[in-house]
Amino acid sequence: MSVMGNWTARLTELGVELPEVAKPLASYVPAVRSGNHVHTAGQLPLVSGTLSATGKVGDDVDPDTARRMARICTLNALAAVNSVVELDSLAGVVKVVGFVASAEGFTGQPSVLNGASELLGEVFGESGAHARSAVGVAELPMGAPVEVELIAEIADGH
Incomplete structure (x- = not known):
C-alpha cells in the first residue's frame, strides 16, 4: 500500500460523520503512530460517550445489533486514527482485531466483526482489505458487547 x-470525502458520500475521539477509560491513549502505521486502542461502541447496549452477544444482544455496534466501534477507531494523522494520509487498513462478549455457545464472532470489515470496505475500497481476528471473550469494559482495534498504514511521504 502506498497510495492515498x-x-x-468518501465518508461524506456515505453520509457518515466521524465522532469525537472517545476519552480513554484508563491510562492509555486512543491511538499511537509507529513508523508508517497507526495503532488504535480498543474502541467500544460509544455514541456521545454512552454505550448503546450492554451485555453478551447471543443472550442480551442479538448478533445483528452487535454487528451494527462493531461498525460504531470502527468509526470510533477511525476517529482515533484521525486524531494522530489525517485520515486522507492513509494508504489503507492492515489489521482489525475484534472482541465479542459472547454468551455460552455463541460462535458467530466473525459475523459480528463483519460490521467493522464492511464499513472499512465501503470507505477504503480495496485499500480497506485487511487481516482480521474475531475473538469471543467473557467480558468487555463497561459491559460492552463488542470492542474493535485496528492498524492503519500511512501512505509514503506522510
Missing part, C-alpha cells in the same frame, strides 16, 4: 485516497 480522499477518505474523508
